[in-house]
Amino acid sequence: MSTHxxxxxxxxxxAALARRLHERGDELVLFARDAGRARAIAAEFPGASTLVGDLSDPGRLSWALSKQQLPKRIDSLVHVAGVVDLGRVADLAPALWAQQLAVNLMAPAELTRLLLPVLRVSRGQVLFVNSGAGLHAHAEWGAYAASKHGLKALADALRAEEAEHGVRVTSxxxxxxxxxxxxxxxxxxxAEYDPGRFIDPESVATTILTALDLPRDAxxxxxxVKPGV
Structure with a gap:
């Protein structure tokens, strides 16, 4: 049994990933922005534990975690949370840049830093759910894509740095x-939203599980992961 x-x-x-892991009996530690949200999420996954911290304020994550009991073992840290606000570079206010960079890039970096000692002990894995925007930027996606390009750079650097500790890193x-x-x-x-045109979250969860379950020799x-034709 692994702890995620x-x-x-x-x-x-x-949610799709947590449900799949919960169904197979793995231990879950679910990160929530406040106590109320933590209770609501925990109710969906009986037996799961929670941690509370505001990803939009990465500078306070260390303080927040110092007031809570961290798990003694973590086999994987999976960064899924993110925010997006579209806008042209000519129009996008600094506050929207700051929010997306904080939640999408700085918070994953800081949370990873704080949990690396535990991950090293378990020779665990850090998995970043990035985005197609982390590889290609399009008009009006500048701030979001910048945060996701940065997330790829974070993952690449972390992979090189943590190889000696046996920590795997996946984007x-x-x-x-x-x-x-x-x-x-x-x-x-x-635009009109038709969910049938896009990838089902369950398919992405399957992809994540493939990476997490891969034997240690690779x-x-x-x-x-792209939408089917």
Whole structure:
């Protein structure tokens, strides 16, 4: 039985992954932004434990975790949580840049830093759910894509640094996936949302499980997942 710490387990890809891991009997540690959200998520996954911290304020994560009991073992740290706000570079306010960089890049970096000692002991795995935008940037996606390009750089550097400790590092790059975030993106784009056109979160969860369950003689470093034809 393995222990997995997951951010963004309240919906979408994170919820699908947590459900699959819970069904097979693995231990879950679910990261939530506040106590109320933690209780709601824990109720969905009996036996799971929770940690509380605000990913939009990475500088306070160390303080937040110091007030809580951390798990003694973590086999995987899976970063799923993210935010997106579209806008042209000419129009996007600094606050929207700051929010996306904080949640999508700085918080994963800081949370990983804080949990690395435990991950090293278990020779665990850090998995970043990135985005197709982490490989290619399009008009009005500048801030989000910048945060996700940065996330890829973080993963690449971490992989090189932690190889000596046996910590595996994986980046998953899903294309457009049928989640609440995708629905919000369509609202921002002024487009009709049809979830049937996009990847099912369960398919991305299957991809993540493949990377997590891979035998120790190999690792998946980067994997793109695109909608079927």
């Amino acid at each position: 710490l997951i951010t963004g387990a309240g919906s979408g890809i994170g 998953i790059f899903p294309g457009r996936t049928a989640t609440a975030m995708q629905e919000r993106v369509h609202q921002q784009e002024g 690792q998946i470093t980067d994997l793109s």
